[in-house]
Amino acid sequence: MAVGDDFRDFVLEQLAAAGQVTSRSMFGGIGLYLDGLFFALIDDDTLYFKVDESTRARYEKAGSKPFCPFPDRPDQPMGYWQVPAEVLEDSEELARWAREAMGIALAKRRKRPARRRATVRRGRPGR
Numbered sequence: 001m002a003v004g005d006d007f008r009d010f011v012l013e014q015l016a017a018a019g020q021v022t023s024r025s026m027f028g029g030i031g032l033y034l035d036g037l038f039f040a041l042i043d044d045d046t047l048y049f050k051v052d053e054s055t056r057a058r059y060e061k062a063g064s065k066p067f068c069p070f071p072d073r074p075d076q077p078m079g080y081w082q083v084p085a086e087v088l089e090d091s092e093e094l095a096r097w098a099r100e101a102m103g104i105a106l107a108k109r110r111k112r113p114a115r116r117r118a119t120v121r122r123g124r125p126g127r
């Protein structure tokens with residue numbers, strides 16, 4: 001699950017045309033955020049974008065594989081697919097795919113119910 005600094009820097013440079021992409025370490029990999037929204041990840045020097053039913057076929061056709069965080073459970077992939085090498089090398093095309101992944105991540109976030117904050121009950125002393 002290691003990610004080389006050179007690969008991370010290359011991906012961030014290639015994604016510059018998509019907007020302000022930031023990265024954060026997570027579980028041995030790196031999460032990528034565009035305008036604060038998680039839309040991609042890097043693991044084992046491989047870039048993965050968020051996909052849905054409307055985009056998965058394009059990734060499959062390109063020979064991409066889904067991100068499976070648990071190698072012993074390949075039947076439980078996450079909603080992220082490997083970005084094809086030819087897309088990764090073309091910064092303009094990569095920006096288009098990134099914006100699409102961002103749109104998918106945004107749509108998924110809108111569908112989730114809002115998280116409710118746990119309330120802390122503070123009793124009065126002596127109660």
